[in-house]
Amino acid sequence: MSYTDFAHSLTAFIQDCPSMFHSVAAIAKELKAKGFSELREKDSWNLEAGKGYYTIRNNSSIIAFAIPENLTDYHFQMSAAHTDSPTFKIKAVPELNGPAEYLRLNVEAYGGMIDSTWLDRPLTIAGRVLVENEDRLESRLFYMDEDILTIPNVPIHFNRQVNDGYAFNRQIDLMPLFSCGEMKKGSFDAMVADVLGVKVEDIKGKDLFLVNRQKGLLWGYKDEFVSSPKLDDLECAYTTLQGFLASAHKDKIDVYCCFDNEEVGSNTKQGAMSTFLKDTLRRINAGLGKSEEDYMRAVSKSFLVSADNGHAVHPNHPEKTDEGNTVFMNKGPIIKEAANQKYTTDAFSRAVFVRICEKAGVPVQFFANRSDIVGGSTLGNLSNTQVSVHAVDIGLAQLAMHSSFETGGAKDPYYLYEALKTYFNTVIDIDGADTVTFR
Structure with a gap:
């Protein structure tokens, strides 16, 4: 698939997602088409090796996961994005x-x-x-x-x-x-x-x-740009979903999350600060016949890629961005860092994601706010209040964030898809904060 084909598939997906409720319905439809089965929170969960499942809360947040055929010393490899937009x-x-x-x-x-x-x-x-x-x-x-x-x-x-x-x-x-x-x-x-x-x-x-009502489109004489409502964050919701679905799901439990209410703080029953992820992981653990000790050991070795868009250098206002930690459209995924931990990235998680991008053959960029500008927050540090794991905050560079019609680079969605496909196809073995092995 070319990057232009992927960008067109992204805008078609966004067109089917006029609200967070429609976004979850569209995601669930894709999962079901790939053989994933729905598990309702009110029902008992019977899990089988080699199967994929998803669960929905409030019809506006969704978590999908895949159980490998062989599972012994397991951990969770997770991604997270959000369904809502301003x-x-x-x-x-x-x-x-x-x-x-x-x-x-x-x-x-x-x-x-x-x-x-x-x-x-x-x-x-x-x-x-x-x-x-x-x-x-x-x-x-x-x-x-x-x-x-x-x-x-x-x-x-x-x-x-x-x-x-x-x-x-x-x-x-x-x-x-x-x-x-x-x-x-x-x-x-x-x-x-x-x-x-x-x-x-x-x-x-x-x-x-x-x-x-404006439809998303690919534009520019050289097809450089994609513009659409809700790029923040349906661009990441879609690309991480496609990366998740393209994985072979071996030797660990892959988890795809899309939460509601990020734009209003995430502290709702279905937001990233809720118990939704923790409840789901614990039920997976129990459904596999594992103990509480097994769960704690698995979490200690787990990793989260929190995907939410970031700010490209503005063509008319480059002074708004940091002098060195600047990012641009069509230059690949961005890793976001902040000393105040509004972004959860640290040296450990940054190094892991850089290695994944290198393995995928995808360029990677680094973003930090100007030291005199307070940036926003996102999913990674908030979800970590419930499930504490190594986590990196990433995204794609875009212009006009929180406009009703936003613009990004047309190549970047495909770059992020390739990075997340590689992430889910790689077994990341973590030993505390000391060593990481990729296989």
């Missing part, structure tokens, strides 16, 4: 009447988006809806596959300072326009009910989010 969530009472016959939607920020990038473009909604069906409630995926909303800018004639660093008020400036007279209060829920084929009174709960 957007706007529709409030429980969704509509705002007026002025006059206008009908707007009442939304609030989910994560730290670049507000201006959401204005003057076709939008829709996606998420999940809880519907009453006789004596039970059922969760339904919801995606309005139409252009139904926009957030209009104020004309420059009324807002002369808009190009001078205007601060948008999220309660005033960022409410999507839904109708200018054809629909009245109550029309939003009526629309949702109509799409789902249920009665309005049967809708008991909604987690619905705004979606940018």
Whole structure:
């Protein structure tokens, strides 16, 4: 497969993932097609050698794992990414009447988006809806596959300072326009009910989010760029999944994780700080007939690749990045480090991932924030609060992170796929923090 083919497959995947709930459904569909079986958390788990499984929490986080044919002195080799991206969530009472016959939607920020990038473009909604069906409630995926909303800018004639660093008020400036007279209060829920084929009174709960309707694309005269909504972090979610699925899964337990709620701190029942990973690993251990002592020994020898995108040098603002630890698009995966441990990378984990990239024949880059700029956090150090293992924070270099339409290098997704395929196809034998053997 060429890098352009892989980039096109990435944008097609993202198109199928308008919300974190759809992302998990799309990932589960790929896993099932590869022979993985679902294990529900409420059920007993019966594991078999040579089989692959996945489990889902809240319909927005998913963990898959593969049991090798022969398993003796085992450990876990894991990857983690996240399903969510910054957007706007529709409030429980969704509509705002007026002025006059206008009908707007009442939304609030989910994560730290670049507000201006959401204005003057076709939008829709996606998420999940809880519907009453006789004596039970059922969760339904919801995606309005139409252009139904926009957030209009104020004309420059009324807002002369808009190009001078205007601060948008999220309660005033960022409410999507839904109708200018054809629909009245109550029309939003009526629309949702109509799409789902249920009665309005049967809708008991909604987690619905705004979606940018622009389709991802490969662009540039030399096919250098890929742009799409949600590159952060569905780019890593997809590439790590493909690397995981391409592995032979020998002599260790390979684990693929995709968590929800990274953009709002991860401290939810389905986030990276939750017990989801720990619960899953313990149940794998028990399902294999292993003891608590076996589990602790396995964890001590385990490794996590936490994959979440990072910042490429900006063509117009190179001064925003560190003078030496700079990364660029189409130059391979990046390893992220921070002395404050917002990134979990240390010398040990960095060396392991560099060795993997060398083995894969993939270039690798190193990122650190300027010393006078506080960077963001990601999955690695947060998941380590529940399952403490050697871990490295990596990602792909991109521009305009947290824009509603982000840009990255077209070659990089294929580079990361090759690196993760090599990672999962390599048995990494760890002895404390002293030695690592690759086989």
